[in-house]
Amino acid sequence: MxxxxxxxxxxxxxxxxxxxxxxxxxxxxxxxxxxxxxxxxxxxxxxxxxxxxxxxxxxxxxECEARLAAARAWLAGETLRHAITLGDPAYPPLLLQTADPPLLLYVQGRTELLAAESVAIVGSREATPQGLANAREFARGLGEAGLTIVSGLAAGIDGAAHEGALAAGAATVAVVGTGPDRVYPARHKALARRIAETGAIVSEYDPGTPVLPEHFPQRNRIIAALARGTLVVEAAPRSGSLITARLAAEAGREVFAVPGSIHSPQSRGCHALIRQGAMLVEGVDDVLEVLRGTRPAAALSAVPDADTPADPVLAALGHEPATLDALLARTGWPTAELSARLLELELDGQLARLPGGLFQRRVAG
Structure with a gap:
């Protein structure tokens, strides 16, 4: 620490x-x-x-010194409150393998869980009763099998996943998009307290940081990175859970999806993931067989490039914009080497850097 x-x-x-x-x-x-x-x-x-x-x-x-004093006060307020910096021996090893690891993490609870074998369970905030039951049962079964359950403490599927893990006496980690001293939604205060007692609450945001919409997509990258696989239980077509699944796939992690009724809007996101190559799962054993190595998982499909350039980075980029995470997963290159090559290609006019951390090939006109 x-x-x-x-x-x-x-x-x-x-x-x-x-x-x-x-x-x-x-x-x-x-x-x-x-x-x-x-x-x-x-x-x-x-x-x-x-x-x-x-x-x-x-x-x-x-306001730096005032915020620093508040952070120090939070760290000193109770036992099991920690600040973990990049390069610290306690820093989560899977998080280090990503292109955009947080430089500082606040943790309340058991820091060793950040390196435990884990699976993320995410889904819709507006979940159906069946979706909530599925999330609890998957979390309970996977927790009983020894996996730590990672989720985001949000309403709906996230909360049900944490509850299922706790019911099984299993460890669970909540990655939040606020400061570690805030609970959102407020109705999850009791749940957050239970998680902190036996699991861990994790945030990259300083104590006192309020609810800001732009923080939640950033939070999702940590959820995806901490786990060996991400299970989406229910998701509407524009759900934030699909962002988590995409980030997991780009990081080379497994992606699982629970199918549902063709008449339910909350099933459409999962069905879209399955069409893209996510593994359809019907029970806990389907997830365990992949994570424990007894069954290979399908990879999310990529559109083939009919006009593949000779440069391997441009070939990996294709014709659609892609993030650095995606290119790291496609090329397998070290971050520093890939970043240097992207800069060379940008200076040479062969690719453009777009807003949102995206890269796109330039096509000669």
Whole structure:
């Protein structure tokens, strides 16, 4: 776990206005530690990223010290509250394998569960009674088989999955999109308390962070990354659960979906996943056979490129925009090597960087 002085440096680095995770990782790669970044001279920062970077690092957030004091107070408030930074021995190993790992995690509960064999169970907030029952039964059965159940503490399927795990006496991890001291929805306060007592609540957001819609898609990447597989129980066509499933597939993890009635809107997302290659599951054994290695899972299908270029990165990119996570999964390249090649292709005019972290091939006209 981060020592107090280390935590302060990480916190202050991440509070730098406009820097973001990618910018912070670039600085850490160059200088080696957050302490070294914060102590770097304007000349060194200008050499690395130009005067804009030097100016950014010279302007600490006005509220930084107050937020730091609040974070320290939260960490000291109860036992089993931890701050885990990138590179910490307790950092979740599966999360390290992704392209966009959080640099700082707040954990209330058992940190060892972040490295346990786990499966994510996600689905609709507006779940049907049958969907809720299915989520509980899958979580109970998978928990009894020794798997940790990961979900997002949301209403509907998420809450039912946590409840099913707790009913089985199994471990469960809730990844939240607020600060670790907030519970959303509020009706899950008792459930969150039970999870913290025997499992873990995880957030990359500082204590005091309120409910913000843009945080939940970011939260989903952590859910997908912590688990060896993601099971979608119910999902409407535009459900956030489909984002989690996509992120899991792009990270090379297994994706499972529970089929439902063709007349139910809450089944359409699962049916779409199955058409794309997610494994249709009817019971706990279907999931266990894949995760325990007795049955191969299907991969989510990719559209073949009829005009495949010679460059392997462009070939992996195809003609549709793709994220760095997707390209890492398709190429198998190390993150640093792939990022360097993407930059070369961008400078050479062969691909464009789009909003939202997407890359797209340029077609010669």
């Amino acid at each position: 981060a020592a107090p002085d280390d935590f302060d440096a990480w916190f202050r680095l991440l509070q730098t206005p406009g820097l973001g995770r990618e910018g912070a990782r670039r600085l850490l790669a160059a200088f080696g530690s957050p302490e070294a970044v914060l102590a770097a001279s304007p000349v060194a920062l200008t050499e690395l990223g130009g005067p804009a970077l030097a100016a950014t690092m010279a302007r600490p957030a006005p």
